[in-house]
Amino acid sequence: MRLDIDRDRLVELVRTQASFGATDDGGLHRLALSDADADARDWLVARLEAADLSVRVDAFGNVFGRREGADPDAAPVLLGSHLDSQPYGGIYDGALGVVAALEVCLTLNDDGVRTRRPIEVVNWTNEEGSRFQPTMQGSGVWAGEFDRDAQYERTDDDGVRVVDELDRIGYRGDHPAEPREPYDSYLELHIEQGPALETAGADVGVVTGIVGLSWGEVTLSGRSDHTGTTPMHLRADALVAAADVTTAIRRLPGAFGERTVATVGSLDVSPNSVNIVPEEVQFTWDVRAPADATVREATDRIEREVTAAATREGVAHEVEQFLTASSVAFPDRTVSTVATAADRLGYEALDLFSGAAHDASHVAGVCDAGMIFAVSDDGRSHTEDEHTSWDDCYSAANVLANAALDLAEPA
Amino acid sequence: MRLDIDRDRLVELVRTQASFGATDDGGLHRLALSDADADARDWLVARLEAADLSVRVDAFGNVFGRREGADPDAAPVLLGSHLDSQPYGGIYDGALGVVAALEVCLTLNDDGVRTRRPIEVVNWTNEEGSRFQPTMQGSGVWAGEFDRDAQYERTDDDGVRVVDELDRIGYRGDHPAEPREPYDSYLELHIEQGPALETAGADVGVVTGIVGLSWGEVTLSGRSDHTGTTPMHLRADALVAAADVTTAIRRLPGAFGERTVATVGSLDVSPNSVNIVPEEVQFTWDVRAPADATVREATDRIEREVTAAATREGVAHEVEQFLTASSVAFPDRTVSTVATAADRLGYEALDLFSGAAHDASHVAGVCDAGMIFAVSDDGRSHTEDEHTSWDDCYSAANVLANAALDLAEPA
Structure with a gap:
């Protein structure tokens, strides 16, 4: 029938x-x-x-x-x-x-x-x-x-x-x-x-x-300084660290194959002014893959990238994985x-x-x-x-x- | 006296x-x-x-x-x-x-x-x-x-x-x-x-x-896609391109000496959602140096970096230098x-x-x-x-x- x-x-x-x-x-x-x-x-x-x-x-x-x-x-x-x-x-x-x-x-x-x-x-x-x-x-x-x-x-x-x-x-x-x-x-x-x-x-x-997925939020806390008077080597620029992590997340799927995707979809800067060094940045990640082990490994790598970028730029970091799905x-x-x-x-x-x-x-x-x-x-x-x-x-x-x-x- | x-x-x-x-x-x-x-x-x-x-x-x-x-x-x-x-x-x-x-x-x-x-x-x-x-x-x-x-x-x-x-x-x-x-x-x-x-x-x-200064705003326009279903190679992610330029601007002063500073102070993402590929990003630059020629050269380099990053990621770009001071x-x-x-x-x-x-x-x-x-x-x-x-x-x-x-x- x-x-x-x-x-x-x-x-x-x-x-x-x-x-x-x-x-x-x-x-x-x-x-x-x-x-x-x-x-x-x-x-x-x-x-x-x-x-x-x-x-x-x-x-x-x-x-x-x-x-x-x-x-x-x-x-x-x-x-x-x-x-x-x-x-x-x-x-x-x-x-x-x-x-x-x-x-x-x-x-x-x-x-x-x-x-x-x-x-x-x-x-x-x-x-x-x-x-x-x-x-x-x-x-x-x-x-x-x-x-x-x-x-x-x-x-x-x-x-x-x-x-x-x-x-x-x-x-x-x-x-x-x-x-x-x-x-x-x-x-x-x-x-x-x-x-x-x-x-x-x-x-x-x-x-x-x-796919399984991992969603998380990263908070980077630096120091808001005057963009004109603060030498580059004395800055703690939260956005520079966030940019480094964003680039790393873009490259992540290359290590895991075509069906893995990774995205920074949301990013907020504070105080978000042309002439103030960014003090705080919050951004999200979204990682998905058919294998849960891939999602876990990719999430670990993101956390390592956050630590490395925050250390390089001298900013504090907090990482919260707020959603996972097998x-x-x-x-x-x-x-x-x-x-x-x-x-x-x-x-x-x-x-x-x-x-x-x-x-x-x-x-x-x-x-x-x-x-x-x-x-x-x-x-x-x-x-x-x-x-x-x-x-x-x-x-x-x-x-x-x-x-x-x-x-x-x-x- | x-x-x-x-x-x-x-x-x-x-x-x-x-x-x-x-x-x-x-x-x-x-x-x-x-x-x-x-x-x-x-x-x-x-x-x-x-x-x-x-x-x-x-x-x-x-x-x-x-x-x-x-x-x-x-x-x-x-x-x-x-x-x-x-x-x-x-x-x-x-x-x-x-x-x-x-x-x-x-x-x-x-x-x-x-x-x-x-x-x-x-x-x-x-x-x-x-x-x-x-x-x-x-x-x-x-x-x-x-x-x-x-x-x-x-x-x-x-x-x-x-x-x-x-x-x-x-x-x-x-x-x-x-x-x-x-x-x-x-x-x-x-x-x-x-x-x-x-x-x-x-x-x-x-x-x-x-110092002389150059302030400008860059608008990058990609495509808002679903983060879970859009393969990495089919994306036009405005935030990825913006992150590349932010990193390049952080490195710019190294080429010009200690008294040159360069900053991305403000950055806005749209639609700014964890599970949507960023469609549009606007961000500002602020470059200052004691020599006007340095400011001009640094601004030119920023514009070249924007073009290169936008081309890599397949997003459109607009650049507006909205303030200069000698x-x-x-x-x-x-x-x-x-x-x-x-x-x-x-x-x-x-x-x-x-x-x-x-x-x-x-x-x-x-x-x-x-x-x-x-x-x-x-x-x-x-x-x-x-x-x-x-x-x-x-x-x-x-x-x-x-x-x-x-x-x-x-x-």
Whole structure:
């Protein structure tokens, strides 16, 4: 049995969700638990109910829509992603995976297909971590990685708490924010957010795992002196030391191979004046690699570079690794199911490792997880320019439908 | 004839001026044309009048107090500096030179000394350039370097214009903001703001000139990509290029000798997020050297480094040199007068070039100018920690008094 989703309906679903929080430039500004997020959730719930799915909301706002299976004892297959967006982000990141999961159920309904296992569609709360940190908050609570009550207390830049926003928009649900039964498997369709599929000319990506990562912050403290009157040899210039480390971090991946990436994304200088020697600099690192040992070794090297640069320039240094995530290798069962579905549909599929973390990272701790990547034009994401063609949305959603049917087993 | 200023009165003058805009930590927050600046000006005017000086205010807020000379046709000797401070700066920078000039007149009064030339005390408007750019604004307008009406229109961060603040605090005076007659000479006492005097164990500095400088801003424009999914070789990271240039600028002075300094003081990253490759970086350079040719050559090298780094990293670049100042060599007459006064008083004096620009830079275009430096403890300035001992204040003010008397000629 082969499913063929309704391409026009998928386009309509993507377009309609994109109207909630739409920006003037064709992007999406739909921060977690904002009014726009609430509107998108209300719309999703209505569409799930219209598809005869039974909807429940858990205590962290994760929304589930259940299509019952033939076997009342069978563990369900979970499909989904997230509806929240980056600030002025794109319309595909996350949302495509949620509406594709809904479209899978609509196609099963149209074709009158019963499955042995139940299928559930899920929208995870606050994947992006833009308004409230951390990222992947809802799936992390549900999977038991994060403490629910601690996450309730997280605040945005205005001091507003997660729990109060859940209450305000009516999405602190009655169901416990945890798996209410054993789950069989989870599939998440997501845009690649990188250039690998486009570069390879592939139709769809079969994700074999998710990189491990290390995020940290370095604080360098020197002395603010007058730029005109302080000889070079008497300075303790925090920015000079930070520049040395930035250059070293740029070179790090060369030692570890192509799939390792390292970035200084954020850097702040104080007092940040043309004629004052920089006293304090704070900057972040972001290192990712498929092997956890590589991430650890790269992080060690960064710390050694910080010590060396700070010593050379005579500045004090503090290093804080504030986030680590182990790499995830998806099990053969889900990976091969996705690969087989793509192959049966005649798509050119590329096996690849995800350089970005996803809700699937957390869910992989609960059940067999897998991911399908849709092509990202020019590799762009987290910007209004993010784009995936309708052909590529359709291909990926078709793979999701057929892989989900395999896992849920035609009854 | 040798003058000996009143040390206790000098201490009182320094302390009293420091009460207008005093910070909790013993510093001074007295931005140009603020309420605190107005209070300090009102106090100065009262003290000048109490010293029988005739006070006038020019159309740019520069305050003059005149002690008449015996010869009605003689060109006056001008003494002074500025009362405005850096944000949370120290109590000596600028203010010491103004109150020392007043103290010189009070000492002349006490000793009943008449001079052939008039002596004028001056407080220049907005030397620091912290609230309104550029620096040395009042002396620049007075000396004809800046156009008065254009400077009136300069605004602070809140959009408030200079001219409106002059009116608000009552310091847009009736006198033209220009030399109303030929001036004989100008002496400015200022703290060194560097470590040379303390390092040499000197009591006072004889300033032979002021460095030339070049200030500029570089904008590097790359592409904001996802840090996890974008391979290193496909990135255009503006911060990596900026780090390369920062390191190159740190090394520049090595090619030109000890008195050349080069700094990146300010650097801003956009979007400045841990997991987004930096798209745009703006940073400033500040290069100073005693020889203008060195400043030009160093600036050329910076521009070449920017081009090279931007090309390596695949980012676009723009370079704007927004301020240049030629170096100033003070004439032998004023320099030797200061050196002779220090010598006669038995002080250990060090000849040195100023690494900071001062109002004397502009006044040097109008008449013979010279400067006296007081010792800066630990070379610190533009900070609340700025400190000069009372002994060092006294020594420098005594040199000012005796050099001024030489220039003004006992009648």
